[in-house]
Each structure stands twice: as C-alpha cells, then as structure tokens.
Amino acid sequence: EAEVAxxxxxxxxxxxxxxxxxxxxxxxxxxxxxxxxxxxxGPELLVQFQDESVVDDSQLPKDRFSAERLKGVxxxxxxQPAELGDSAMYLCASSFWGDSTDxxxxxxxxxxxxx
Amino acid sequence: ELKVEQNPLxxxxxxxxxxxxxxxxxxxxxxxxxxxxxxxxSLESLFVLLSNGAVKQEGRLMASLxxxxxxxxxxxxxxxxxxxxxxxxxxxxxxxxxxxxFGKGTSLLVTP
Numbered sequence: 088e089a090e091v092a093x094x095x096x097x098x099x100x101x102x103x104x105x106x107x108x109x110x111x112x113x114x115x116x117x118x119x120x121x122x123x124x125x126x127x128x129g130p131e132l133l134v135q136f137q138d139e140s141v142v143d144d145s146q147l148p149k150d151r152f153s154a155e156r157l158k159g160v161x162x163x164x165x166x167q168p169a170e171l172g173d174s175a176m177y178l179c180a181s182s183f184w185g186d187s188t189d190x191x192x193x194x195x196x197x198x199x200x201x202x
Numbered sequence: 203e204l205k206v207e208q209n210p211l212x213x214x215x216x217x218x219x220x221x222x223x224x225x226x227x228x229x230x231x232x233x234x235x236x237x238x239x240x241x242x243x244s245l246e247s248l249f250v251l252l253s254n255g256a257v258k259q260e261g262r263l264m265a266s267l268x269x270x271x272x273x274x275x276x277x278x279x280x281x282x283x284x285x286x287x288x289x290x291x292x293x294x295x296x297x298x299x300x301x302x303x304f305g306k307g308t309s310l311l312v313t314p
Contacts (some may be wrong), residue, residue: 120301129206129244129290129304143301178244182300188252189233189300191229 091194093179099103105167108197111160111182120191121154121164124176133162133177136162137184156188167202204229204244207275207292208305215312218280225291226276234274235292236265237304249276284307 092111100106112119117138122130133152135142138159147154153168156162166173176198181190205228215221228268231253237245242285249258251274253268262285264277274291288309293303 116301122302127306129292129306130302131304132301135301180245188250189252189294190235191248191302192247193237193301195244198242 089180091179091192093117093177093194093197095197095199096195099170099202101202102121105165106175106199107166108164108179108199110162110164110179110194112162112179112191113183115183115196116181116192117159117184118182118189119156119162120161120180121178122178124178124196126175130178133164134192151153166199169199173176174199174201204231204293204295204303205301205303206291208291208308209219209228211306211312213308215278215281217282217312219277220273220280223276223278223289223291223310224291225276225305227272227274227293227303229272229295230269231293231295232263233294234267234301235294236274236276237290239288239290239307241288243262249271281305283312283314286312287292 119136121133122181124130134144134154136156154164176196178196180193207226236248249265254269256267262279267274288307290307294300294302
C-alpha cells in the first residue's frame, strides 16, 4: 500500500540552528499539506500545495519558516532559526485531487526537539 | 474562523462498555473526518462523512453526521483494549482547499 514518506523521523537541534524536513507524498497526489502538532493538541495547518503552487500559507510563520515543492512532487519544510516553541511533530499529508472524499493520508511525521 | 470542539477530551472506560465521543463544529462544512492516532504515531483515517445523515461503521466504531446540528458522533460498542488511542475529528471546507481543522482529540483508555 502506498504511503507518505517523511524524513528524518526525529530531529534534535539547538535553538537558532536551521532544520529541514522532507516529505514524499503518495504517487499521483497533487495536493500536499504540512501540519504541526504540538503535544496534546490536534494538528494545525502550516501550508498547502496544489502541485507546485502554494494554496494556503496564512498560518506559516514566514519570518522563520519556508516551504517549497519545486517540481510538484516532494516537498521540503525549513525552519531558520529554530526556537524552543517550535518543538512539535511535523506531519505531511497528501490527497488525490478529484477524489470525492479528499481523504488526506498522513506520513509518520518528524518529531522536532529544540534545546 | 472554523472551530472544532470535541468532548470528552479524556475517556477511561471498561472493556465491554459503550460510549460516544462528540464533535461539534462552528460553521458550515461539507465533509467531516475521523482519525485515530496511537502514541508517537501518525494519523490513521477511520471515516469520511460527506452528507447529512451519513453513518459509517467499521468493527466496533460507528460514526454519524448531522450537518444541521453541526455535530458528529463516534460511537464505541463493547470496547476492547486495542481501541485505546486518541481520536480526532476534523472538518474540511471547499473554501479552504479542504485543509483540515482538527479538534483537540479524545484520549481513550480501555481498561480490563
């Protein structure tokens, strides 16, 4: 069964350092989402792509976060510089554009700890 | 702003018992999702509800949707330990590209 791939699975960094997360969606899925999940909370959308275009990045802290999906397939989320409050699980999800249910399939996530 | 509220947030129940988790949302939406998350793991899709009155069942879990009341329920029948997990409801809206707005989750513990 096809899955959303993410790496790394765990990342520990010191504040003010740069970190990057990678996501490879399910083949054929045009829509890709990055969510952030703080411990004990539900995921919150950071950015949504349709192919290589950004659909919604209104909740992305653009002073330190950036996201790209250059060829409309895999995607990278970057944080520079990392702050203590960025410690969270970063989840990537994808969905098939045109699927009547628009079900989003989530990857295993990257757990970030900022020291 | 679309808000999604779940209750209860924590639920401890005995094996064999029945219980219902409630999910209320604040504005009109055309689809509602239920996900399961095990500790330290990602989210697994359980149900997608697309219309008023929709009911879906899988094993001991049954989800329903009342769009007029902006309410979805997840009913657990004869709970077993394997159902212990956190359950999230999420609402999607075509106006926002179907990005999901999640509730805070219901942490379920099923005890012998």
